[in-house]
Amino acid sequence: MSHRSSWLLSLPALALTALCSAQTPSQPQPQPGRTLVHAAHLVDVRSGRLLDDQTLVVSGDRIVAVGPASQVKPQPGDKTIDLGDATLLPGLIDVHTHLTDDTNFDPYHELTTTVAKSALIGARNAKVTLQAGITTVRNVGADGFADVDLRDAISEGLIEGPHMQVSGPALGITGGHMDNNLLPESFHSVGDGVADGIPAVQHMVRQNIKYGADLIKIGATGGVLSKGDDPQASQYTLEEMQAIVVDAHRLGRKVAAHAHGAQGILWASEAGVDSVEHGTYINDEDIKMMKTHGTYFVPTAYLIDWVRENGHLPAYSQQKMRDVSAVEKANAKHAIAEGVKVAMGTDAAVYPHGLNAHELEVYVRDFGMTPPDALRTATVNAADLMGWSDRVGSLEPGKWADVIAVSGDPLKDITVLQRTVFVMKSGTVYRNDLHRQ
Numbered sequence: 001m002s003h004r005s006s007w008l009l010s011l012p013a014l015a016l017t018a019l020c021s022a023q024t025p026s027q028p029q030p031q032p033g034r035t036l037v038h039a040a041h042l043v044d045v046r047s048g049r050l051l052d053d054q055t056l057v058v059s060g061d062r063i064v065a066v067g068p069a070s071q072v073k074p075q076p077g078d079k080t081i082d083l084g085d086a087t088l089l090p091g092l093i094d095v096h097t098h099l100t101d102d103t104n105f106d107p108y109h110e111l112t113t114t115v116a117k118s119a120l121i122g123a124r125n126a127k128v129t130l131q132a133g134i135t136t137v138r139n140v141g142a143d144g145f146a147d148v149d150l151r152d153a154i155s156e157g158l159i160e161g162p163h164m165q166v167s168g169p170a171l172g173i174t175g176g177h178m179d180n181n182l183l184p185e186s187f188h189s190v191g192d193g194v195a196d197g198i199p200a201v202q203h204m205v206r207q208n209i210k211y212g213a214d215l216i217k218i219g220a221t222g223g224v225l226s227k228g229d230d231p232q233a234s235q236y237t238l239e240e241m242q243a244i245v246v247d248a249h250r251l252g253r254k255v256a257a258h259a260h261g262a263q264g265i266l267w268a269s270e271a272g273v274d275s276v277e278h279g280t281y282i283n284d285e286d287i288k289m290m291k292t293h294g295t296y297f298v299p300t301a302y303l304i305d306w307v308r309e310n311g312h313l314p315a316y317s318q319q320k321m322r323d324v325s326a327v328e329k330a331n332a333k334h335a336i337a338e339g340v341k342v343a344m345g346t347d348a349a350v351y352p353h354g355l356n357a358h359e360l361e362v363y364v365r366d367f368g369m370t371p372p373d374a375l376r377t378a379t380v381n382a383a384d385l386m387g388w389s390d391r392v393g394s395l396e397p398g399k400w401a402d403v404i405a406v407s408g409d410p411l412k413d414i415t416v417l418q419r420t421v422f423v424m425k426s427g428t429v430y431r432n433d434l435h436r437q
């Protein structure tokens, strides 16, 4: 009898415990009260101007004020972080990452990597990326939805990492860039996002959203690192891409299209995708279509430099890499000069995570962008592409307190962004090399 009554009693007790733990998030909680972040300089990314002697006021996970230090009145309980002569900027945004992948050109590596291992790799890379000053990413393509769990583990505070929008498995045609083409037919190896024809792509879009995708990634053309396909050949048809975009947009998701060849870029933009990734063979017809439709261009340019120096590609990729490397930069420079909108994406994983800000150096050095324009690709433009202009991309009241600092002036020397000395995300400090708190 006593056993029975204690069993009866324990039910509501258990329910209460479950309720309490559900209401006690393990996310690192910002200190109560305000944090004043002061530095000698702050970049206003919209105007492209360097402002002096600025204080940023953070409360909880948000920026509540920003302005000249003399105009911010300290209150009892305020905590101050003085970063001395450093320069404050909004945390950078990379709209094309693969956090659940490591740099590995062994074609069979992917076939021997489980979804659980991918998530663990992602946990390590998420931290590396955040520490490098990238406070927001889009992760574009992960079989098994390892990216969904990675995103959720970060937002639950289990691990450190940037804010994430994730795509789940990338959609692509049978035998295309998003499929697995290494094994003979008897092994039945098929990429998770492979779907052919309009009903199948509609189903795949809906299934990805069901399992947690924030955006849809598709393969509009062949790729460089995949076996047996041609970067210049379009893969999805215009009609398939139109079906994908209509469904994704109706369900509140953006669409990112991997596209190298000119025809695939044209169809992707015409179909209404939100961004063209890589864009290697972008031509004047593509540029005109993209400007008409407001399609963002995500160049992923630094990987060419890195692979040339360090990459040991499988035989089937070597000529393709030589071909795209020969034209990519000149075409991108032309498209940018013609006024196509650009958001920074890196394809990090092709080269080691954490080197993301090298991308901006290419935009300035090789594409002729001014440093303020380059900075906007990784802040306000990227935020716009993600549909997150209300929360990331600039140091303005109401936005998430995602703040980085560097030594030096990024408006004069964009490479200082490769050496971040301070990282705050959602009001929590994840890095402070200056230790001037």
Ligand SMILES: [Zn+2]
Binding pocket: 096, 098, 140, 347
């Ligand atoms: Zn990629």
